[in-house]
Amino acid sequence: MPRRRLLTLRKDGQWVKRKGKLTIYFGKDRLVAERRYAEWLKSEEQPAAGSTTLETLRRSVLDHKISEGVGSSSIAGYRREIDRLIDHFGGARRVDTISVAEWANHRDRLGDGVALSTAASRVIRLRAVLSYAVDRGWIEPSQFKVLRRPRAAALRREKASRGSQ
Numbered sequence: 001m002p003r004r005r006l007l008t009l010r011k012d013g014q015w016v017k018r019k020g021k022l023t024i025y026f027g028k029d030r031l032v033a034e035r036r037y038a039e040w041l042k043s044e045e046q047p048a049a050g051s052t053t054l055e056t057l058r059r060s061v062l063d064h065k066i067s068e069g070v071g072s073s074s075i076a077g078y079r080r081e082i083d084r085l086i087d088h089f090g091g092a093r094r095v096d097t098i099s100v101a102e103w104a105n106h107r108d109r110l111g112d113g114v115a116l117s118t119a120a121s122r123v124i125r126l127r128a129v130l131s132y133a134v135d136r137g138w139i140e141p142s143q144f145k146v147l148r149r150p151r152a153a154a155l156r157r158e159k160a161s162r163g164s165q
Contacts, residue, residue: 007033017067052138055091058082061132081125084110096139103144123147 007015007026015033017024026033061082065075088106089098111119127147133139
């Protein structure tokens with residue numbers, strides 16, 4: 001598997017990192033730039049468990065996805081899902097205080113007025129965002145166990161009913 005470049009060399013000889021619309025410069029010498037980049041990564045503060053709000057989760061997930069080199073359309077999808085979360089719960093809400101019943105309510109709301117396959121895609125993206133929070137110790141996996149995608153049989157039935165119309 002090819003190694004992904006962490007920094008990009010510009011025509012003017014500067015090593016840079018693009019983060020959304022932001023360009024961060026690390027200098028002209030490659031080794032120095034890589035060291036500065038590593039220090040910059042360490043300096044990005046990760047919030048402590050129990051104090052992570054939905055806004056913090058949004059920033060952290062999107063920064064992580066951008067740094068991984070995820071495509072812009074995928075990032076837009078993650079942004080939409082997190083924005084739906086923030087619209088539903090509020091940006092200042094701590095992630096670890098959301099109960100199982102509230103997750104179930106949000107899951108039902110994700111499917112309002114959309115096809116089952118769209119609801120499934122939304123749930124999958126939302127689970128990816130929440131898995132990110134679990135990996136960092138911000139929430140317990142049992143908190144969002146009710147977020148399951150619709151069963152394949154239900155998706156097939158819906159597709160068949162659309163095809164016969």
